[in-house]
Amino acid sequence: MIVGTQWGDEGKGEETHRRTKDADLVVRCQGGNNAGHTTVVDGQEVVLHLLPSSTTSGKPTGIGAGVVIDPFALVNEVSYVQTFGVKPLQHLTIDARCGLVMVYHRVMDMAKEIIRSRGGKKIGTTARGIGPAYADVADRSIIRISDFMNPSRFQKLLEQRLEEKTRILQTMGITADEWEKIFIQLRDKEITANQRILSQGLITGADLDYTRFLDYTRLTQTKKEDKDRIGFNVTEVAKAYFKAHGYFLDYVHVGDVSRMVREAIRDDKQAFIEGAQGAHLDWIFGTFPYVTSSSTIAGGACTGLGIGPGLIGTVRGVTKAYTTRVGNGPFPTVMEDETAAKIRGTGKEIGDEYGASTGRPRDCGWFDATIVRSGCAFSGVTRVTLTKLDKLSGVSLLLIGKSWQVRDTEYLFTPEDYVVAEDPDLKVNHITVGGWEEDISGIRSWDDLPANARFYVETIEKLINQEATQPIIIDRIGVGPGPDQFIDR
Ligand code: IMP
Secondary structure (H helix, E strand, O other), rough: EEEEEEOOOOHHHHHHHHHHHHEEEEEEEOOOHHHHOEEEEEEEHHHHHOOOHHHHHHHOEEEEEEEOOOOHHHHHHHHHOOOOOOOOOOOOEEEOOOEEHHHHHHHHHHHHHHHHHHHHOOOHHHHHHHHHHHHHHHHOOOEEEEHHHHHHHHHHHHHHHHHHHHHHHHHHHHHHHHHHHHHHHHHHHHHHHOHHHOOOOOHHHHHHHHHHHHHHHHOOOOOOOHHHHHEEEHHHHHHHHHHHHHHHHHHHHEOOHHHHHHHHHOOOOOOEEEEEHHHHOOOOOOOOOOOOOOOOEEEEEHHHHHHHOOHOOOEEEEEOOOOOOOOOOOOOOOOHHHHHHHHHOOOOOOOOOOOOOOOOOOOEEEHHHHHHHHHHHOOOOEEEEEEEEHHHHOOOOOEEEEEEEOOOOOEEOOOHHHHHHHHOOOOEEEEEOOEEEEEEOOOHHHHHHOHHHHHHHHHHHHHHHOOOOOOEEEEEEEOOOOHHHHHHH
16 A cells, blocks of 8 residues: 655655556545646656556556545546546446545535635635535435436436535525635636646537536526525536536446455455555544545555455555645644745646645645654554655755654654644754755665765654654655656665
8 A cells, every 4th residue: 555644745646656567456545536646657747636546557447435536527537548548447447335526515615615714714625525525425425426327316316415505505604706706716727627638629618617507597686695596507417417427338337446456465466555645634633624534544445445454565655855735734844945945846847846636836844754753653654655855956954853842742743632733832853964966866776875865864764763663664765756766775
C-alpha cells in the first residue's frame, strides 16, 4: 500500500506509477475526484483524479467500494486518458458498492462553505462534493453504482433524493442569488478544468453547463421568499445522468473489487493499493476540521476494499522533502518568504506547487517531523519514499521542524485535542542544517549526492524514527518528476 504521510500532494501518483510496473493489479480505496495524482508519461504531465495512477501503463485496475464516484468526472477522465492512447476501461473494474457523488453533493459542498465563511471557518474544500457524499454514505442514503446500473431504480432514487436535498438546501440559509452563483461557479470550474477535452471535441460545453440543473421556474419568482426560489430541474438532472450512464454501459466493468483484490493476493499476484490525500487530511486523525471526509490512513484500505489488515504487506509512506498544504488549517512550519516562492514556482513547470485538482497555489513550508512521525505512525509505515529533494537545491540553510511546543509541553506527535494545533502559542522546535547548491536531478546513486543532501535525509530519518513502533527506513529518494528520476538507497 502507498499512503501520503503529510497533507497530500507528496507525489504518490508518480511513486505508484514507478512501483507498479510489474504489478498485476492496482486499486484505489478511498476519496474521490478531490485527489489529483500527477504522473509523467513520455515527458508529458498526466493528471488523474479518479482512475488509479497506473492506468496509463495499461495495468488491470480497480476502484474499490470506499471510493465515491462522480460519474461525469469519470466519463471526462476516461475521455482524457484516451487522448494518450490508453483504453482504461478494458482494464478497469468499479465496485458496485461505490457511492455516487451527485450534483446535489457538489452544490451542498459549496453551500456549506458559504455558511462556514460567515463564521470565518471555511475549510477550503475542492468543491467536488466529497464531504456531503460521504455524509450520505454514513447516513445510508447514498445512491450506489449498482443503483446507477439499474435505470428504473436509479430514476426513482434520484427523484426522491432531489426532493429531500432541495428541502435541506432550502433551510440552510443561502440566498437565491448565492444558489444561482454556485451553479455558475460549477460551470466555470468544469469548463476551465476540461479545456483539453473540450478543444478535442470529446465533450461539448453544454455537457459541462451546470446552470441547466437550475429550476428557473422557481428562481425567477423574485416575489417569493429566497428559500422557495431554490430548486433543481429534475428533468435536466435525470437527462444528464442518463447520458453519463450510456458511457458507463459502453466502457465500465462494474464488479466486486474486494473479491478481485482477495483473489489476486490468494493467487500470489502483486496487488498495489494507491491511497489518496495524506495522513493529516484523515477525517479522524488529521488536522480536524480542516480535513477531507475519508479515511486516508492505511486502515482506510481495509474498510474501503473489504479486506483484512493481515493482507496488507508493506505500507510505504510517500513524504515530500519539505511540506505543502492547500486549503485552510494549521500549518506550523509554513514559510512566508522568497524560499516559499522559489519552491512554489510559477505553475508552468512540472513539479511546481499548484493544486493538481483545483490549480490553487500550495502553501509551502519546512519539513515537519511531528507531521511525518505521526503520519507514519497512523499508517504503520515502515518504508518511505522521500520526494522532491531536488527542489531544495540552492537553499543555503534548511530548517527542519523537530517537534511542536506549546508553552511547557513538547509534542513529538500531533496533539489529540485538535485546538492545540491552532494555539497561537504553538512554536516549532527547529534545527538548521546546511543546504547544497548543486542540481541533483541527474544523480542516481546515494553516494553521488552532495554530503549536505545526504545529511538532510539522514537527519529526517532519525527524527521520524523517534518513538516509532517499527523502524522506518527512507529507501528511495525522488530527484525529479521523470519516471527514472529517483535514487534507491
Ligand atoms: P475536500 O476533500 O474537497 O472535502 O477538501 C477538504 C480538504 O482536503 C481541503 O483542504 C482540500 O484542499 C484537501 N484535499 C482534498 N484532496 C486533496 C488532495 O488530493 N491533495 C491535497 N489536498 C487535498
